[in-house]
Amino acid sequence: MLSTQLHIDRDRLLADIKTLASFSDDTPPGISRLVFADADQKSRVWLKSQCDAAGLSVREDAVGNMFARWMGTRPELAAIGTGSHIDAIPHSGKFDGTVGVLGGLEAIRALQQSGFEPQRSIELLLFTAEEPTRFGLGCLGSRMLSGGLDSTADARLKDSEGTTLAQLRAAAGFSGSLDQVRLPGNYYAAFVELHIEQGPQLEKEGLAVGVVTSISAPAALRISVEGEGGHAGGVLMHDRKDAFCAAAEIVLAIEASALATGSVDTCATVGKCHVYPGAVNSIPCRVEMEADIRDTDEQRRNQVLRKIEEACTRVAAARKVQVSVTLINADAPATCSTRIVEAVVQAAAENGLSYKKMVSRAYHDSLFMARIAPVGMVFIPCRDGVSHRPDEYSAPQEIENGVKVLACALASLSQAAGD
Ligand code: GLV
Ligand code: MN
Ligand code: MN
Numbered sequence: 001m002l003s004t005q006l007h008i009d010r011d012r013l014l015a016d017i018k019t020l021a022s023f024s025d026d027t028p029p030g031i032s033r034l035v036f037a038d039a040d041q042k043s044r045v046w047l048k049s050q051c052d053a054a055g056l057s058v059r060e061d062a063v064g065n066m067f068a069r070w071m072g073t074r075p076e077l078a079a080i081g082t083g084s085h086i087d088a089i090p091h092s093g094k095f096d097g098t099v100g101v102l103g104g105l106e107a108i109r110a111l112q113q114s115g116f117e118p119q120r121s122i123e124l125l126l127f128t129a130e131e132p133t134r135f136g137l138g139c140l141g142s143r144m145l146s147g148g149l150d151s152t153a154d155a156r157l158k159d160s161e162g163t164t165l166a167q168l169r170a171a172a173g174f175s176g177s178l179d180q181v182r183l184p185g186n187y188y189a190a191f192v193e194l195h196i197e198q199g200p201q202l203e204k205e206g207l208a209v210g211v212v213t214s215i216s217a218p219a220a221l222r223i224s225v226e227g228e229g230g231h232a233g234g235v236l237m238h239d240r241k242d243a244f245c246a247a248a249e250i251v252l253a254i255e256a257s258a259l260a261t262g263s264v265d266t267c268a269t270v271g272k273c274h275v276y277p278g279a280v281n282s283i284p285c286r287v288e289m290e291a292d293i294r295d296t297d298e299q300r301r302n303q304v305l306r307k308i309e310e311a312c313t314r315v316a317a318a319r320k321v322q323v324s325v326t327l328i329n330a331d332a333p334a335t336c337s338t339r340i341v342e343a344v345v346q347a348a349a350e351n352g353l354s355y356k357k358m359v360s361r362a363y364h365d366s367l368f369m370a371r372i373a374p375v376g377m378v379f380i381p382c383r384d385g386v387s388h389r390p391d392e393y394s395a396p397q398e399i400e401n402g403v404k405v406l407a408c409a410l411a412s413l414s415q416a417a418g419d
Contacts, residue, residue, distance in 0.1 A: 002408055003350045029094075036134070051066075057071070061174075064172060065141040078419060081188045089133050091389075105124055190376070192376045192413070214335045223288075224326075226243060246319040273287060336374075344409045351405060
């Protein structure tokens with residue numbers, strides 16, 4: 001049995017996680033890694049050297065997705081993919097995404113060292129910009145790999161400084177047309193992503209592994225409120241068109257719309273809000289905010305989006321302000337492949353690890369990879385379910401368990417028959 005020959009080098013993996021965490025724009029323990037910025041670029045160089053050292057052949061595409069391939073004995077067959085992201089939202093932790101990238105690398109190294117020979121090639125993927133921080137749109141790299149974005153993104157996507165994707169990727173050393181990024185539908189026979197759960201269920205139930213069966217449907221809105229500015233003392237309360245007061249009502253309406261579905265699977269968050277001109281003694285004339293709406297049920301998510309639009313119209317009329325709502329994205333949910341779910345279940349069982357099947361409420365690059373390949377995900381617990389915070393933590397044993405399960409699943413999938 002492969003699991004008995006497989007040795008995960010936990011110290012090496014933990015050292016890798018520590019090294020990657022040292023490339024950050026934040027003060028420790030906070031991590032921040034904005035795509036194409038200095039820390040991201042340094043991380044990429046370092047990761048490439050680790051992949052080279054493992055004998056993987058590395059290529060990068062026009063948007064900076066990196067592919068590191070361990071050639072199988074039958075390289076003509078569709079490969080098995082694994083991987084995740086290394087970009088990190090402002091003031092976050094060191095495990096989100098990185099466990100999937102570095103754990104994927106460690107799984108490959110452990111398989112190599114066990115003497116295992118895959119028939120299908122096994123490929124580690126580093127996706128560009130899973131986080132929406134820079135361009136306001138999540139899963140940039142996997143969206144493009146799966147054909148969800150074309151070359152118009154080059155000029156259309158801009159960061160908060162107004163710099164375009166075209167300029168930023170060129171400065172980062174990634175050239176060529178974005179139309180070449182899309183992968184053919186038969187490129188991967190399977191894609192498996194290892195990730196921290198980012199929720200409390202596994203820890204609460206004392207389980208080692210989550211076997212993901214589906215990924216929730218995310219959407220994002222940009223909401224802009226235009227009111228009238230003025231002197232905080234001179235303009236009387238009844239004469240005001242305060243954009244921030246209107247925005248506050250909208251935020252509460254967004255929360256209420258999510259709660260009103262009565263389902264724990266509906267989530268709505270307004271995590272970004274800029275108030276202009278931003279002076280304590282000046283009435284806010286404009287507010288720009290972004291809302292994140294998710295649900296496992298796409299219809300119900302869309303219903304919430306409609307409710308939010310209605311609330312915006314209502315608040316605009318009542319407060320005599322202008323509200324504009326732009327849909328940034330409204331993605332479909334993904335269903336994991338039963339074949340891969342079974343491979344992960346088998347891998348957990350083979351390693352004597354407890355598991356349960358579960359839904360991912362966070363989104364991942366696998367959401368988009370599911371459009372071009374059968375996908376699956378392995379979750380490991382994280383302390384108190386905390387993520388997107390500096391105190392995000394998964395214990396060494398939990399990470400090792402996840403890598404073992406990933407390695408065994410990759411091994412079994414790499415021997416499967418077919419094209
Ligand atoms: C991914 O980071 C998400 O927000 O689910
Ligand atoms: Mn994240
Ligand atoms: Mn992530």
